Structure formats: structure tokens, C-alpha cells
Amino acid sequence: MSVEQVQTILRETPHRLVALTAVATPAQSRAAPEPGEWSATEVLAHLRSCADMWGQAIEAIVAGDHPTVRAINPTTWIESTDYRELEFRPSLKVFTR
Numbered sequence: 457m458s459v460e461q462v463q464t465i466l467r468e469t470p471h472r473l474v475a476l477t478a479v480a481t482p483a484q485s486r487a488a489p490e491p492g493e494w495s496a497t498e499v500l501a502h503l504r505s506c507a508d509m510w511g512q513a514i515e516a517i518v519a520g521d522h523p524t525v526r527a528i529n530p531t532t533w534i535e536s537t538d539y540r541e542l543e544f545r546p547s548l549k550v551f552t553r
Contacts, residue, residue: 470552473500477544485544497547501539504551505530508537 457465477485477496485496494502509530516523534540539547 469503470548473503473548474552477548480544482543482545497542497544498540500544500547500551501534501537501542502530504539504547505534505537507551509533 473496480496488495488498509528513525516525
């Protein structure tokens, strides 16, 4: 993918999530579609965790010539957050901002 394509995806993702979940109830947001699959709330928690980790790395890369970026796996990071327990809509608003 080109840089422009990635930027477009990053910019559009929150708005696509809003559209895709517009009519979902809180219970539907927490329900996995199939056993072993993630619920919308879990997908959002993962995306927020990735945004935290990769966003910090991107900021460091843009700000410095030879930045030291501390590698933290988003899966590890999510354990230190409450993202999976948050209500879907307020969490999506934060992610969208």
C-alpha cells in the first residue's frame, strides 16, 4: 500500500465504525458474532490499543532524526487499559477524536 492509501484508511476507519455500528445495541456491541470471534467492543479495544502504541511511535519518528522507540505490543498494552470493559459508544467517540 502507498502512504496515501494507509493515511486514507487511518482517517476513514473511525467513521466507518460509526456507520457500521449505528444501530447496534450495547448488548450487540459486546456479543461475538461466532464463538472464538471478537465482538465490536473487542475490535474497538484492539484498535484503540494499536492507536496508542503506533501513534506514539509515529510521533517520535516525526519529531526526531534518530528516535528511540520503545517496543510495546498492543496486546500487552491492552492489559493495562480498561478498553475492553468500556461502553462501546463513548469509547468510539474517544477513538474518533
